[in-house]
Amino acid sequence: MLHIDSDETTKSIHKIQEARASDAIRNQNSPYQELLDGVNLHSGKFKNKITLENVALRDSDLSDADLCRVELKDSDLTGANLSNTNLSGADLLQTDFSSSNLTGANLPEAYMRDTNLTDAKFRDANLSNAELQRADLMNAVLRDTDLSDAVLRDANLSGADLLSADLPEADLSGADLSDAYLREADISGAYLSNIDLSDANLKHADLSSANLRHADLSGADLPNADLSHVTLSDVVLSDADFRGADLSGADLSDADLSDMNFSDTQFSDGNLSQADLSDTDFSNADLPNAVFQGAIISGTDFSNADLSGADFSNADLSGANLRHADLSGADFSNADLSGADLREANLNNLSVNGGTIGGPLYEGFNADKINSSSRFSLGFRQLYGGSDFDAGDWDSTAQAYHNLKTAFNNYGLIGKARDIHVRERRARSREAKAVGGWRARNYLGSLLSRIFTGYGVRVRNLLIWMVALFGISTIIYSYVGVRPTPLENILFSVLAFTVAPPSPLPSSVGAQVIVMFETFFGTLSIVLLGYILGNRERF
Structure with missing residues (x-):
């Protein structure tokens, strides 16, 4: 077994060269040229002075050693101690570092393509600009590790621990990070196309400006993550959790976001055009100037959301919950609002056109028995179970109709305004009935007006x-x-x-x-x- 005296590191190169096996013996060490298992090279200074290619160094001690630009390709360092070792620029092609200790190791620009790093420990290590394409880092510990600008294309990082790791501008396209722990990691500007982040923990992670095109984020945990200005087109997002995340300026066009949780998210200037948002939760989200062109928003929860200046043109908002939402300045051209809940919503300065379907809005009737697209009148719908609204709800609904009527009037859409006026008066009639019962004078007078004159406009x-x-x-x-x-x-x-x-x-x-x-x-x-x-x- 070869060891060196840490006090005589200047002589270690000569000692090692003298002690190395002859060519005849090396031929008997297949598949390795030399067997140096368990060697103690602690604090050795070998910078660019030795070749350890295809050598077995299993369970060896190379801690604090200087192996800068040393060739270690095809070697086996399973279980080796490389803590605080300098391997910058080293050739580590297809080297086996499984279960090795690389805590604090310095590996900038190291060549580690196809390297086996399963279960390796890299805490506080420097892997900036390292080449790790197709490397196997399954279950590796990379906490607080610097992987900035590293190339990890098609690498296996499934189950890896990357807590607070630095990966800005890294290339992780095609990599497998399923079940990886990336909490508070910095992945800003990284190239993440075709990456597998299914079931990964990305809480508080920074993915700003990252390219996630065609990525798999199914089941990913992203609360309070920074996803501002990311590209998320054609991404698989089923069961992902985005609560409290910052998605401002993010591109989620054409994405399937149905049944997902985006409550409390920041989504200003986001692009959600043509996205499927059915039954998605955007409650309390900030979405000013977001684009929803052609999106499917049926059954979506936008309660208490800031949607000021949002573009809902050609969107299907049937059955959406927009209660208490700020929709000031929103564009509803060719949008379908039938069955939407607009109670207490801010509807100032809306943009509408002849293709806008302004109702009927949600009025508290049993949606399981009759939907908003039914041809039945409100009276027939009453037979299917009645409304859950009280007087205050009818007042809020009537106000919503009034604001929609004003919007249609402002654009000269007189016929549309008349239809909304009828619905407004009908809501007021229901309000009067809720207050005083069916014998209330206001209710009976409104009922006669409806029957004989269509509330004065029909x-x-x-x-x-x-x-x-x-x-x-x-x-x-x-x-x-x-x-x-x-x-x-x-x-x-x-x-x-x-x-x-x-x-x-x-x-x-x-x-x-x-x-x-x-x-x-x-x-x-x-x-x-x-x-x-x-x-x-x-x-």
Whole structure:
């Protein structure tokens, strides 16, 4: 067994060279040229002066040694002690460092391609600019290790401990970091395309400006991580946890983010266009100026979120929870808001167009039995279980309708504004009923307005009643023989409806009552028709 005296390190090179095996013996040491297992080379100074290629150095002590630019490729250092060893620029191609101790080791620019580093300990080591392509670092400990600008393409880091490790600008494309521990690690600006980070712990990690295109983040734990300005297109994110993460300026276009948790995240200026956000949690998130163009947002929770200036054009927001959200200045061009909950939301200065579907909004009805796209009227929906809203909820919903009506009016979309006005009045009617019951005067008055005039804007409702009044009256006139022929009875009914019944009046009391009824309500309906036609121009 070869050892050196730590007090005679200047002589160690000569001693080692004299003690090394002859060529004849080396041929018997296959697969290694030399067997130096257990050698003690502590504090040895071998800088660029010795070749240890294809040598077995298992369980050897090379701590504090200077092996700068020494060739160790194809060697076996399993279980070796290399703590605080200088291996900068060393050739470590296909070297086996499994279970070795490299704590505090200095390995900048070391060539470690295809190296076996499973279960190795690198705490506080320097691997900056090291070449580690296809290296096996499974379960390795790399806490506080400097891996800045290192090349780790296709490396295996599954289960590795990288707590507070520095990996800025590192190339980890295609690497396997599944189940890796990366808490508080700095991975900013790193190239992470096609990387496997499934079930990795990235709490408080810095991934700002990293390229994660085609990465697998399924089940990853990312609370409070910095993902600002990252590229996350075509990423697998199922079951990942982003609570409290900073995703400002991040690109998540076309991503499948359904059923995920983004509560309390920072997402200002983020790109979520064409993303699937169905049933995703964005509660309390900051998303000012975020882009949701063409995104699927049905059932998404945006409660208490800041969405000011957000772009929801062509997005499907049906059933989304936007309660207490700040939507000021948001763009809803061609967006679908049917079934969305907008109670207490800030809807100032919205942008809408003719393709915007403004309702009906969520009104507390049983969504399991009837959905927002149903053709049934609110009255029929009531039969399916009623609303859970109280008076305050109806007031908030009516205010949301009012704000939407104002937005449509501002863009000259009169027909859309009329439809929203009807829904606003209907919500107010429900509010009155919630306060005073079905006998409340305000509720009954609103109900009559709805039935006969469509809340003062729908001609159709009144025309139906006018035709019914005229038709029924004419039939009765013909039945009792007010005039001898059907045509004359029709003419009599027209005059009774529009002006006054012509003489002679029918002799029977019942017919006279019908004439009075038609004349009164015919005149009233004509007045109401004028009111509706004039009122419609307000919207």
